[in-house]
Amino acid sequence: MESFDTPPKLELITFDTPFAGKFGLIICFDILFHDPTVALVKMVGSFIHTDLIFSTAWMNALPLLDSIQFHRAFSLGANVTVLSSNLRNEKHRMTGSGIYTPFSATFYHAVNRGPEEGRLLVTKSDHCHRGRCADSPSPGSSFTGTMAHDLYNFVLLNETQGNLRVCDSTFCCHLQYKWTAHNKSKELYALGAFAGMHNGSIRYAVQVCAVVRCAGLEASSCGQHVLEAESKMDFLLEATFQTDYVYPSVLMNCMEVKQPDKLEKTTGGRVAMKYSNLTGGLITACLYGRMYQLDHLPQNNSNTLKLIVFLLLFVFFLFLICKYCQHKIVHTRAGPRYTPLQRSFGD
Template identity: 60%
Template sequence: MADLQPCPLKTDPSTACPSDGRWQFNTNVVFNSDGLLVARYHKHNLYFEEAFNAPPQPEIVTFDTPFAGRFGLIICFDILFRDPTVTLVEKGVRQLIFSTAWMNQLPLLDTIQFQRAFSTGANITLLSANIRNDRLIMTGSGIYTPFSATYHHAKKGDPEEGRLVVARVPVLAPLWGTESTPSVAEPAAYCLRESCADPPPPDTAYPTFTSSMMHDPFKFVLLNEGGGDVTVCDGAFCCHLQYKWTAHDKRKELYALGAFSGTHVVNGRYAVQVCAVVRCADLESSSCGQNVEEAESQMDFSLEGRFETRYVYPAVLASGLVLEQPEELEKTADGRVTMKHASRTGGLVTACLYGRMYHLDNE
């Protein structure tokens, strides 16, 4: 809902009070079983919302329940940023409520794809409710835990109506003491520059090319039929893939391994490091990174990257916008993240390790 709040015109300029003396906030509210207002959160990270203001400071809002402990509140674009989302998790909140109007952004940020990736990577339960608007490609809601996913992703031609998603989920205990890991302001503890400065040389049998994915210039190498062992680097950041193409017809489908390390600047500004295996839209390398929803090829793979951040979110998206849970996910103290998986439900559309370098967002 919208919330209108008066603000002082003649105070500290940092409050950014509008000239009409009022703030308008994109707002979540929570009522308890007695009908009492127990929480109110104002969205901090706006996304083309000219009618709304961001609050002067990020709000860290939680509420307690008698049935499942503490919950935190975030809205839409907030999920991509440190405040308030990661701050809530680092304070021990294991259950987040996420209302959103999220446009599907394949191949890396489809709604259900990133919802589950964040739940898995942050080790939390995420209750996600997306608005349904086919014209704006807004579909996909779910209930995600570190161990399960119950979701609905409408497809073109489906009736434009609501869908109730119900799941029984475990109550996650607070991870007290998790803050002992290095903060995002200390990335060197995860990938020392001297240890990351000498990436392994790319295999010359797999020439590197650049193609746009999510408006970012990814470095790619094409995958060979059958299987292989390939590396691609974007500067000092390298991604490594061992794979076996278990079902394929190379005349019909082309795959590539991509790497990107830098600041995303289109429709938002945030720093990322990404390793991704993607099905290309057609048999031309220039199509790698474009939107794809269907695939026939299945793979067994191990995808690995050495990240300058501990905040890495894993995702596997199969044909028809079906989620698969990575079979193995390993993180080491030097920033190395490895995801192992074998296709189970259908062809592989995308497998990615999506790293967020929150500490570089303002540089």
């Protein structure tokens, strides 16, 4: 069964305003897919819309896809302004809205058992068009762990500073780091890499590099949900992606998103994110790459499994039919059977 329910014809919805030109409209999980989101902001190799209105019922999925985390990351990675309006529903983990530009973020992230009423966000920002926006600013022992339903390869950050690498097949993540505040007896961190189809209820292709705080002091806890952190570091996180669509994020304690000091992208697919002087504990630093071009490729493993199940059922039913036919033939050849008593009465 396919993971996508796509319309027969792509519609790109925009509207004009007298104060800021044209806005594009996207809804909820549209932001995770090429169509309509990337198609809306990119056309014939140049970005034509730089402001997106985004209404959503976003369920937070830490440690990589919290609402304010990924919406901020998309704004930064795509160099667009995103006006994100999320539902407030604590039961379903819907807690964050914001106004994100490539240079700033104004957001609200509700806390557990906080008030359910809405919050009005207002900010002042230059209207930035793509053509004149300035550019945004040693291997360890690896282990596997599940994060956001996917199987990541991890290495631990065990030293006061270091240069680490972790790979998932040919996709490799590099991290240079130096702790500025860290208590090893209280918090454990890991660098993770994943490349492939996201294994959630909706399947799509990603390449991800992430520095995450583990939920406990055991390696098996890396990749689990974390809401708080105290450790601070200076870091440079980089990788070479097979996609142009890479969304960077830095998520800190108390669900606060931060602007990287420097973000570099090269034509060869290399993306590097640098941050220094963190003012709060680091929960996640992430480069989230979306390989839209692979979303709709057939899944060989799934198709193979379906074929095997079909063949097994076919063989089973064929066996039942053969047994039934064999029984009918034997019964017909033998004819009716009589007991000796029945024969004497018949005579």
